Amino acid sequence: MRWGLRPSGPGAAALAAARNLWVQPRPSCRPSWRGTTGRLSVRSVTGASNQLQNSRNGSYRDTVLLPQTSFPMKLLGSQQPDTELEIQQKCGFSELYSWQRERKAKTEFCLHDGPPYANGDPHVGHALNKILKDIANRYHMMRGSKIHFVPGWDCHGLPIEIKVLSELGGKAQNLSAMEIREKARSFAKAAIEKQKSAFIRWGIMADWDNCYYTFDGKYEARQLRIFYQMYDKGLIYRSYKPVYWSPSSRTALAEAELEYNPEHVSRSVYVKFPLLKPSPKLASLIDGSSPVSFLVWTTQPWTIPANQAVCYMPESKYAVVKCSKSGDFYILAADKVTSVASTLGTTFEVISTFSGVDLESGTCTHPLIAERASPLLPANHVTMTKGTGLVHTAPAHGMEDYSVASQHSLSTDCLVNEDGVFTDAAGPELQNKAVLEEGTEVVIKMLQAANNLLKEEELVHSYPYDWRTKKPVVIRASKQWFVNITDVKTTAKDLLKKVKFIPESALNAMVDMMDRRPYWCISRQRVWGVPIPVFHHKTKDEFLINSQTVEHIAKLVEEHGSDIWWTLPSEQLLPKEVLSQVGGPDALEYVPGRDILDIWFDSGTSWSYVLPGTDQRADLYLEGKDQLGGWFQSSLLTSVAARRKSPFKTVVVHGFTLGEKGEKMSKSLGNVIDPDVVINGGQDQSKEPPFGADVLRWWVAESNVFTEVTISPSVLRAARDDVSKLRNTLRFLLGNVAGFNPETDSVPVNDMYVIDQYMLHLLQDLANKVTDAYKQYDFGKVVRLLRAFYTRELSTFYFSIIKDRLYCENAKDPKRRSCQTALAEILDVLVRSFAPILPHLAEEVFQYVPYAKEPKSVFRTGWIKTSPIWKKPGLEEAIEGACAMRDSFLGSIPGKNAAEYEVILVIEPGLLFEIIEMLQAEETSSTSQLNELMMASQTTLLPREPRTLTPDVMERRGTFLINLEGGDIREESAYKVIVMPTTKEKCPRCWKHTAASADALCPRCADVVGGQ
Structure with a gap:
């Protein structure tokens, strides 16, 4: 090389540093540069080598080394799903889990599967969840960990029971508890089989022969023991409290079983509570001759019959006002005077104001029962956001109301039965009326009759609904x-x-949801579930539970399942020693309770049954965001209650699947996408083509799963196009490593072409970033990194440059072997990088690797392997500097064949010239590494402009900033790119314009053909 331009001084030192960075691996200090064209150019270019694949009809076609592989470019129609099934069989998908469990591994990775509900067909929500889990598992397995992943199903509960009963129609009323349980079990089992076969088809690796089911006797027994552990610690208790009650399901519900309907319409009312006995302060403020009433607003008029008090905020200001319309006197919060008067269509004159604390010891009259007093009580839950600043308090029908009742010994009697109907205790006018329907109407009429209703209006607001009915x-x-x-x-x-x-x-x-939860009601009044292991006294309000009774029941359940609670006589459900203490078999005083456990308690105790080792903590829980108030929370609470430990180390939370426009998926909207149709196609395959499972998996991986995830035909088509482009890239790689054996033909890294070394440098960067993204469970980033690499760095840039070297050099030429060495490494890293996401494609590619003696499984041969010697930041200066000039060249001949032009690069003497000179030793060359990069007929490198140029030349100028060693070496150099049509003829073999005449081979091709 011509090093003589700057033989001494700082330039020489800088060049030495650049060479050093080029040849030896260094700590990462990715250089930045500033040129006229920005970062590495990937401008697509038409070159002679791009046309070579069409040159088979030429007289030299047999001398050109075109790609050779039987790996199919496309899998059309049902070929895609059929090939995937074939790969699953051939590559042992079903044995992979047990294989990895048996191998020696230093670490174990445990992902605890949150159980899907066993009451329906598999849907895209299942696909999103299970595929995310599988990607995580496959990655950790390839990194060398032993995977613990036991799939499970949540099998009990109201939704299944309701579905079974609704299918039976009128016959359901005559069914016994055991008949309902048997039908529910059959229903759940059928749903499990459907879901399981779908999960297997999606390529989910798991212990499919040893799943966990919440209706399994051993599981139920473990759950009962956890229940007793918590009971024994005083963390489980029985109490009379207000709970969310579903009249349509006739059972208590937990917060997690509610959904809020924002369009619910309530009949809100403004009600007068006449003052009965004023507090001393209030007595001094009002004229005793004028009646005064407290003004109260409620959205649930049906609760007024159960009123026990009116609550106020002690620190707030209240006012006595006179109504301009009626002349009546009212008391309400001072801040609410204007807004309430406006709502009532009147004006209020403020007579006096006082502090809430001044109401203490006062009472008012119940608005429906004149002989009953309702005390005025202080409470912190009173707010000024809505209403009047005074809150009607019915302890049987509100959590805060109940808390007030506990502090002040108020009655908590409930006037409403399990069907949501007023009981006899509510009085003859209300008896047997549904509280949310006719009951509300009657209460409003009673308020009118008592002259205590000021206004009624409809209110549209968010209201809790039973999530199933x-x-x-x-x-x-x-x-x-x-x-x-x-x-x-x-x-x-x-x-x-x-x-x-x-x-x-x-x-x-999750913390916010936990804070908002005052207590957790775990009993349900149904039959399809695990019984609460308690015996109730026949005549007294007493119950029987102790370690002996629970252990006896747990052993029976372990052996026979929880049906025993309904099939065995009471005396057999109790251990003999306890039975003798409670009346013996003939005069037993206790009967089994009929409540079952909340299914969130069912699934929440899964850690105790599934997680391995004494620590019983999972490395990962991964579920949808609804589980922040559901399974994540019930698992945490039961685990902390039983053993003061969290059951998980990492929690990954994903969003829900939505339609194309961000709308919720529902059958009524017709936007539900069936994963089976995605994989195998619909009835009309022109509208619903078969995409296969890998496209479904790519969609999952590429989505930003930490927000809501959209799916639609267009989204799936885009995913298919991505996978198709990847497939074509892989085909090029496979085709061009034909005849290459890495063991014998590889070129040492430092002897490789600079562009090939540069690709290994980029490959190592890709491998590090991909690995880090998998570690963070950011699979969308993995997809973005891979897509950028195979479309930009490979297909558009590197492949277009190397085709001539691959196709037209001698098969064993070190230049060609250098390229094949890089391609073999790229193929291996690329396949391992996407294998957790696209397991079928990864295994398929490995079937076609030409130098593999016998195809190995990607998943049985470990993670990405790179070498530190690939890392050469200095290479970026050489390649990216040349690319800045290449971009100027290609930009000056848009759409033209670069091989029809010569290019002169004029670089001012300095570090840039020295670096670019490494790519071309001689002044002018048509075979140098620099010319290969340019893809021109020939490239000339000069330190100053030539004296004479033909008039048809095109010129472009630019600058390039070299920045090495973290800024210690910085130099900005000017360059000029001069472009002119070549005077050479097109070579009939390589189609580069490097031949002396139209019928003659260029010197390179003459050498190759002569050698053959």
Whole structure:
């Protein structure tokens, strides 16, 4: 090389540093540069080599080394799903889990599968969840960990029971508890089989022969023991409290079983509560001769018969006002005077104001029962956002109301039964009327008759509904079993600080939901579930539960399943020693309770049954965001209650699947996408073509799963196009490593072409970034990195440059072997990078690797392997500097064949010239590495402009900034790119314009053909 331009001084030192960075691996210090064209150019170019594949009819076609592979370019129609099934068989998908469990591994990775609900067909929500889990598992397995992943199903509960009963119609009323349980079990089993076969088809690797089911006797027994552990610690208790009650399901519901209907219409009312006995302060403010009433607003008039008090905010200001229309006197919050008067269509004159605390010890009259007094009581839950600043309090029908009743010993009697109907205790006018329908109407009429109704109006607001029946719920006091989460919350929140949440915002969301939960009602009044193992006294309000009774029941359940609670006589459900203490078999005083456990308690105790080892903590829980208030929470609370430990180390939370326009998926909207149709195609395959499971998996991986995830035919077509482009890239790689054996033909890295070394440098960067993205469960980033690499760096840039070298050099020429060495490494890294996402394609590619003695499984041969010697930041200066000039050249001949032009690069003497000179030793060349990069007929490199140029030349100028060693070496150099049509003829073999005459081979091709 001609090094003589700057023989001494700082330039020489800089060049030495650049060479050093080029040849030896260094710590990463990715150089930045500033040129006229920005970052590495990937401008597509028409070159002679691009046309070579069409040159087979030429007289030299047999001397050209075109790609050779039987790997199909496309799988049309049903070929895609058929090939995937074939690959699953051939590559042992079903044995992979057991294979990796048996191998020696230093680490274990445990992903605990949150159980999907066994009551329907597999849907895209299942696909999103299971595929995300599988990608994580396959990645960790390839990294060398032993995977623990036991799939499970949530099999009990109201939704299944309701579905079974609705299918039976009128016959359901005559069914016994056992008949309902048998039908529910059959229904759940059928749903499990459908879902399981779908999950297997999606390529999910798991212990499919040893799944966990919440209706399995051993699982149920473990759950009962956890229940007793918590009961024994005083964390589970029975109490009469208001709970969310579903009249349509006739059972208590937990917060997680509600959905809020924003379009619910309530009949809100403004009601007068006449003052009965004023507090001393209030007595001094009002004229005793004028009647005064407290003004109260409620959206649930049906609760007024159960009123026990009116609450106020002690710190707030209240006012006595006179109504301009009626002349009546009212008391309400001072801040609400104007807005309430406006709502009532009147004006209020403020007579006097006072502090809320001045109402203490006063009473008012119940608006429907004149002989009943309702005390005025202070309460912190009173707000000024809506209403009048005074709150009607019915302890049987509100959580805060109940809390007030507990402090002040108020009655908590409930006037509403399990069907949501007023009982006899509500009086003859209300008896047997549904509270949310006719009952509300009658209460409003009674208020009118008592002259205590000021206004009624419809209010559209968000209201809780039963998540399965889609009917409104009520709050109703009843005797239920509760978990005292107040005692567990503090520890749970402390433990959550040590858990990694992805995204981080999910932690606060989970803590907020826990804080809003006053207690957890775990009893349900149904039959399809695990019984609460308690015996109730026949005549007294007493119950029987102790370690002996629970262990006896747990053993029976372990052996026979929980049906025993309904099939065995009571005396057999109790151990003999306890039976003798409670009246013996003939005069037994206790009967089995009829409540079952909340299914969130069912699934929430899965950690105790599924997680391995004594620690019983999973590395990962990965579910949808609805589980922040559901399974994540019930798992945490039961685990903390039983053993003061979190059951998870990392929690990944994904969004829901939505339609193309961001709308919720529903059958009524017709936007539901069936994963089976995505894979195998629909009835009309022109409209619903078969995409195969890998396209479904690519869609999952590329989505930003930490928000809502959209799916539609257009989204799936885009995913298919991505996978098709990847497939073509892989075909090029496979075709061009034909006849190459890495063991014998590889070229040492430092002897490779600079562009090939540069690709290995980029490949190592890709491998590091991809690995890091998998570690963070950011599979969308993995897809973006891969897509950019195979479309930009490979297909558009590198492949277009190397085709001439691959096709037209001698098969064993070191230049060609250098390229094949890079291609073999690229193929291996690329396939391993996408294998967790596209397992079928990865295994298919490995069947076609020409130098593999016998095809190996990608998943049985480990993760990406790179070499530190690939890392050469200095190479970027050489390649990216040349690319800046290449971009200027190609930009001056848009759409033209670069091989028909000569290019002169004029670079001012300095570091840039020295670096570019490494790519071309001689002044002018048609075979140098620099000319290969330019794809021109020939390239000339000069330190100054030539004296004479033909008039038809095109010129472009630019500058390039070299920045090495973190800024220690910086130099900006000017360059000029001079472009002119070549005077050479097109070679009939390589089609480059490098031949002396039209019928003669160029010197390079003459050498190759002569050698052959």
